[in-house]
Amino acid sequence: MHISSEKLEEIILKTNIIERADFEEAKKEAQRSGQTLVNVLLGREGISEKFLVEILSSYFRVPATELKGIEEKREAVRMIPENFAKKKSLAIFDFDEKKRVLKVAMTDPGDMEVIEYLEAKFDCAVEPYVVSSEDLKKALTQYKEQIGDKFSQIISENIKRAETISGEIDLTKVAEEVPVVAILDAIIEYAIDMAASDIHFEPLLDALLVRYRIDGVMREILTLPKIVHSFLVARVKILANLSIDEHRKPQDGRFKFTSASGTLDIRVSIIPLLRGEKIEMRILQSSERPLSLTDLGLEAKDIEVIEENIKKTYGMILSTGPTGCGKTTTLYTILNLLNKPKVNIVTIEDPVEYDIPRINQVQVNEKAGITFAGGLRSIVRQDPDIIMVGEIRDSETTNIAIHAALTGHLVLSTIHTNDAAGTVPRLLDLGAEPFLAASTLNLIIAQRLVRRICLSCIESYKPSPEIQKLITAQFGSGNVKVTVPSLLYKGKGCKVCGYRGYKGRIGIFECLSISKEINKLILERADSSAIRAQAIKDGMTTMAQDGLRKVEAGLTTIEEVLRVIRV
Numbered sequence: 001m002h003i004s005s006e007k008l009e010e011i012i013l014k015t016n017i018i019e020r021a022d023f024e025e026a027k028k029e030a031q032r033s034g035q036t037l038v039n040v041l042l043g044r045e046g047i048s049e050k051f052l053v054e055i056l057s058s059y060f061r062v063p064a065t066e067l068k069g070i071e072e073k074r075e076a077v078r079m080i081p082e083n084f085a086k087k088k089s090l091a092i093f094d095f096d097e098k099k100r101v102l103k104v105a106m107t108d109p110g111d112m113e114v115i116e117y118l119e120a121k122f123d124c125a126v127e128p129y130v131v132s133s134e135d136l137k138k139a140l141t142q143y144k145e146q147i148g149d150k151f152s153q154i155i156s157e158n159i160k161r162a163e164t165i166s167g168e169i170d171l172t173k174v175a176e177e178v179p180v181v182a183i184l185d186a187i188i189e190y191a192i193d194m195a196a197s198d199i200h201f202e203p204l205l206d207a208l209l210v211r212y213r214i215d216g217v218m219r220e221i222l223t224l225p226k227i228v229h230s231f232l233v234a235r236v237k238i239l240a241n242l243s244i245d246e247h248r249k250p251q252d253g254r255f256k257f258t259s260a261s262g263t264l265d266i267r268v269s270i271i272p273l274l275r276g277e278k279i280e281m282r283i284l285q286s287s288e289r290p291l292s293l294t295d296l297g298l299e300a301k302d303i304e305v306i307e308e309n310i311k312k313t314y315g316m317i318l319s320t321g322p323t324g325c326g327k328t329t330t331l332y333t334i335l336n337l338l339n340k341p342k343v344n345i346v347t348i349e350d351p352v353e354y355d356i357p358r359i360n361q362v363q364v365n366e367k368a369g370i371t372f373a374g375g376l377r378s379i380v381r382q383d384p385d386i387i388m389v390g391e392i393r394d395s396e397t398t399n400i401a402i403h404a405a406l407t408g409h410l411v412l413s414t415i416h417t418n419d420a421a422g423t424v425p426r427l428l429d430l431g432a433e434p435f436l437a438a439s440t441l442n443l444i445i446a447q448r449l450v451r452r453i454c455l456s457c458i459e460s461y462k463p464s465p466e467i468q469k470l471i472t473a474q475f476g477s478g479n480v481k482v483t484v485p486s487l488l489y490k491g492k493g494c495k496v497c498g499y500r501g502y503k504g505r506i507g508i509f510e511c512l513s514i515s516k517e518i519n520k521l522i523l524e525r526a527d528s529s530a531i532r533a534q535a536i537k538d539g540m541t542t543m544a545q546d547g548l549r550k551v552e553a554g555l556t557t558i559e560e561v562l563r564v565i566r567v
Helices: 005-015 020-033 037-043 049-060 070-077 082-088 112-122 133-163 178-193 227-239 300-310 327-338 372-382 395-406 423-429 434-440 465-475 516-523 528-538 543-552 558-565
Strands: 090-096 101-106 125-130 196-203 207-214 217-225 251-259 262-273 276-284 315-320 345-349 360-363 386-389 410-415 441-453 458-461 488-491 502-513
Touching (some): 049 125, 070 133, 133 217, 178 227, 196 227, 300 315, 315 395, 327 345, 345 372, 372 386, 395 434, 423 528, 434 441, 441 543, 441 558, 465 543, 502 528, 502 543
Parallel strands (some): 315 410, 345 386, 386 410
Antiparallel strands (some): 207 217, 441 502, 458 488
């Protein structure tokens, strides 16, 4: 960013929005992790994006824009290639041909090199505007329709070429053929542009089905001829360094993929099915800046509970929920808050999803004898202050983790249960002694992911009597009090969200802090309903309540909350 750290420091400290000590710590973290100071401050919630936009607008003496109505300026946006727009974090949003003036929204309006380039390219004057990275994303979605057309064209052209491959087939050579490479690259690129988290190749009787998971929901994208199936499987295996000749056993791997958005990791899982091998690819997109607890969707009250518990030097913090609900992301966010020079952090993960600077991360490798339990046993001898275990799934891992928490380590891990209260019985089922569980458990965070309403097509409506009854029935059971919102929200569907009405996801949470009363219940082997009732009495906000608050705030729909929590 074309503003010096000294000037940024002077402006921010003058506003008293952040203390000098916190600012100095952010500077050290930026140097330590190789991130920009701005990204660290945003990630630590030292400043907001709105405040940053105000700073840049004042410093560079340029107006700010939120790019409202950008959908009507699609032709202007597409005056420059998408790759260039993403790389330079800018978007053209208006062009006056008569006056020869180009209006450009930029996250860094001080980048004179880019401004001069655009002036020369279009032979006109450039009026820079400052925009937040969140608002800029709206403009970049205007390329999507064009991307879809290109995707269809690339696939159809290369399918024809792939179908001509005949004779005695050597899959290793075929996997390097241009058509096969082009098809896979196009499928991955399109998934990235559609913000998909997963790509599935599913063999059918006479075809290959390609599906994406977008905002947590599966969508069918296209069907390919059956002949392409073996070619694509071979290509993925080569990229992930897996055995091409092995078709009867599951295989796991990963590879790096370079796109217009940068280089990212893709995790691969291949399993044999009745009609051939199925591929699942998880797209691991690292953010420019670390996520904050607020970014995840946590309310101020729950953030306070988490911050209080991560200050403790020993004990266990567990994140719980079903597969794909964001548990690991929550733990990574907490690790980022704990990642300071004075502590030694070691993790054992399967797989290591994101590479975090200055954290010692161990990958599970059962062939080499590195299991969660075995790796954890070795980690304890590495003089750690903080340990993260990817998942507690067996009695051996449970007991080693508990004893590590008892002997002066802060242990973070995930576990599969339906809610926070259900974690305690699950630990006891895995062989934990009640007195040890009571002594070590500090905090349990249960969560789900719900789809966000698209802000480009959001509309409000009054809940019908039927919906009011449904809300009362579904959310008003037990000790949970419920107030039916006077207004509900939904997305009508537009080009920005692909006519789905949703764009992006946010978490709903419940944070169960272990009180003295809950400790007694654990020692008594109380069931989850008794623990839940006491937690609510202690002031815990349930996932249902948190979901209803996000419905009332217009962040998600009542249907989404009901879909994921199934109360």
